[in-house]
Amino acid sequence: MAPKCTAYWLCWSWPMFGFRSRKWMISANYGGTRIEPTMDWATKNKPTVLLVFSDGQFRQHYTNPKSPIVWLINDNPSFRAKVGKVIHYEA
Numbered sequence: 001m002a003p004k005c006t007a008y009w010l011c012w013s014w015p016m017f018g019f020r021s022r023k024w025m026i027s028a029n030y031g032g033t034r035i036e037p038t039m040d041w042a043t044k045n046k047p048t049v050l051l052v053f054s055d056g057q058f059r060q061h062y063t064n065p066k067s068p069i070v071w072l073i074n075d076n077p078s079f080r081a082k083v084g085k086v087i088h089y090e091a
Helices: 022-028 036-045
Strands: 050-054 069-074 085-089
Touching: 036 050
Parallel strands: 050 069, 069 085
Antiparallel strands: none
């Protein structure tokens, strides 16, 4: 019998509305992704493994959830993670 597997789709983004200047958004050098809520969720729920699909355009100011993390990073070969394994791919 195969082990039980549950998948969750978590997506957290900063609101991209209300910026007065597009120049500010570009100079910030990060996108709208907020990874912290996902890591908070993982800390609370303790998944067997956490698969994170992202472009890696976020600040890495998060708490290590103490679960194995696999980062699947699209089109960002310079991305390095604080914790976990990184797999780069191009779409």
